[in-house]
Amino acid sequence: MSEGRVADRAAGPAARRGRPGYDLAGLLAVAVEVFNERGYDGTTMEDLAQRLGIGKSAIYHHVAGKEELLRLALDRALDSLFAVADRVRALDAPAIDRLEALVRGSIAVLQAELPYVTLLLRVRGNTGTERSALARRRAFDRYVAELVRQAEADGDVRPDVDPLVTARLLFGLVNSLAEWYRPGRHGGTGADSSLADAVCAVAFDGLRLPAAARE
């Protein structure tokens, strides 16, 4: 049992309600950190209470339980990604340019919301909340595939790779950043675009230097 919980009991309900320290956003940030470390399934409310240094009842003051924390965290990542897709849909530009804008926007979301996106990428569908999140991810992926198909019809994307496979490879590349990108380490803010430049250079033009460029 955490010291926080003991203190909580001593303080009584009135003190709990007014407890300073964690608002919902702060609580969510810590919960996501623990979910990413131990896995969502491997995390108990007691684990969360211990890490937060508060009692479980103080968590229940904000949310109905662990799954609501998961839903809030996944929605935060998904809402940001869908906001990018909406901006891209509104662009008056060829499909290949919209595809690049979608990649760049998604990388910006990953950089700004790294723990939330990391959690989203690890969702396996064990709960209703996870299955809803997976359904939203699939809708996003369908939009990517639609852009690739359109860019291929425009003659801007190589026709020798299946559009669905291309879409998966492209966002596989984007999502793989969550495995190693860490905000501080690259000396920039979340708004730094050098990572997006590198991904777009490799994904759109390949890492091979064309023979013509070598002369």
Next chain:
Amino acid sequence: MSEGRVADRAAGPAARRGRPGYDLAGLLAVAVEVFNERGYDGTTMEDLAQRLGIGKSAIYHHVAGKEELLRLALDRALDSLFAVADRVRALDAPAIDRLEALVRGSIAVLQAELPYVTLLLRVRGNTGTERSALARRRAFDRYVAELVRQAEADGDVRPDVDPLVTARLLFGLVNSLAEWYRPGRHGGTGADSSLADAVCAVAFDGLRLPAAARE
């Protein structure tokens, strides 16, 4: 408690030793399946016994515990990847061709050993076994980065992206296949190279169709 465990107790030690059904490889295959579903930290020996339909003591007949199963599974993936690296090192070919051979060989390992590679990619370093596996992964990544650097020095790889970032993007792309590639779904055996062809086309030459090819 599983029925298997009850049966186990009734049968006694002599019957346990001769128990048919699971050799170590079979036991490992099921354990890896459960680890991938529930997470390693979230899996207990009791979970494994239930899925196997045998008693925990029958598992202890083969291994000292859960962590030994993890070590055997991770070594299986890592040994296969290092065997590819050794073959590539022995090739008498330019660095860019060796890099492509390493990518193709790694994809073949991922296709043939998907559950083991999936488990490896999810390792976070919570135990000594996981930290050893991460150290071996880093050694593999260093070899990739070394090949990229060499290919860049040869003038075969674009110089505008940092070799370490390029190496990470390239294997981020390869590793992302574990998220969606499923052997049956693509109608081929593990030896099917169309996936490797698609990855190499995108990674080495980019998904953009060069202007010259559009005429």
